[in-house]
Amino acid sequence: MKVCTDSCVFGAYVKVAEAQRILDIGTGTGLLSLMAAQRSKGLVEAVEINPAAQVQALQNFKISKWSDQLKLHSVSLQEFAKYNQQQYDVILSNPPFFLSSLKSTDEAKNAARHTEALFFQEILRFAQQHLTENGKLYLLLPPAEAAIFARLAKAHDLHLAEVLQIFTYHGGKCIRHIQSYTFNAVTAPDVRDFFIREEDKATYTSQFAELLRDYYLIF
Template identity: 70%
Template sequence: MRNSYFQFKQFRVEQEKCAMKVCTDSCVFGAYVEVAEAERILDIGAGTGLLSLMVAQRSKAVIDAVEINPEAQLQAQENFNSSPWAERLLLHPMSLQEFSKQKPPTYDVILSNPPFFLSSLKSPDAARNTAKHTGELLFEDIISFAQQHLAMQGSLYLLLPPDEALYFAKLAEAAALYLRDTLHVYTSHKGKCIRHIQSYTFNALAAPVVKEFYIREEDKVTYTAAFEALLRDYYLAF
């Protein structure tokens, strides 16, 4: 039976109220994004609050977290309140569209593990659908918000499956948000690419940087040295 929480070195993520639980690719994402110099960060679609907590651990930023689902709102707030950074974690229980009407500040970093699987069949579970499929939150909504509220030298980070990542990149470029780099995340050496971690800026590059990241070795059991190094400050096992 899956635990109702995920224990990290400096915080715990309770997750029994959320349809989408803590998963490895989200942990890679949270540890990968560059936030050390950020003063203000926005987490779009906070869920359990995992990403906000991970970036709070290694930054001094004030972090706004937007979440539309009532159960996830309660869960994220509980996780924020019990963390060492509660005073810097601000939950906004509303949609991104509603939040954009609140005259939010400019952000140095905007990050999101947004609804995805544009063309896949929907699950019969409504909460899981909202968490995994575009419907409540469109890619265009994220791009529009970034155009208005991302600092000129800021970064927008996305975690998406490969097909959806390519689609997002086309939409973003048409809106003058340019792909800076992509991390292809693989389950293992010789395994499949399951996610792209993308960063976007307002500065166009001749060619975005593409890197590869492997979670496990070829035996599909042993974590790679790169994974251990990235998650060492978070995972109890390392």
């Protein structure tokens, strides 16, 4: 499973320094959990249903410097919700999504969006029950899917507080949104732009370099 640049931006962006307990939903190879553990002294728990990803995440956790902070739950989110008794200061997820624009028929698009909505509802139900009063839920999604999630969140008393719009380069297209949600009322979300590369499409921006300095060896 590839380590994507947008996932690295997400892992470096989420505010975890003061969190005592963090949950990574759909950890994959454990990238986001490992990045969170580097900036927090709290416990980082991860949920993953895919067997191959579970093996990789567990291996990555064990050989890291932060293994004592990391815990993997090899179950679905639905199963985890049945026995979990903990509350989390930060819940983060880069959930599986379907790029509906790649589907060839309206029927396929509708099916994909229906599947997304079902899983999004599971995340929201879990967050509503297990996020601390002043905690934050973070999502990384393409713009279209982010809009769907924002609409669904309203029914779960979660308010969109921040949006970081990630662009491939200056003058390029917006590829992802990082969203943060809170139980606290928000008049309007704080929306900002983030550019990975300059207009030459080769040079990293100072914005990117500053955020990823602690993770990328090239800076």
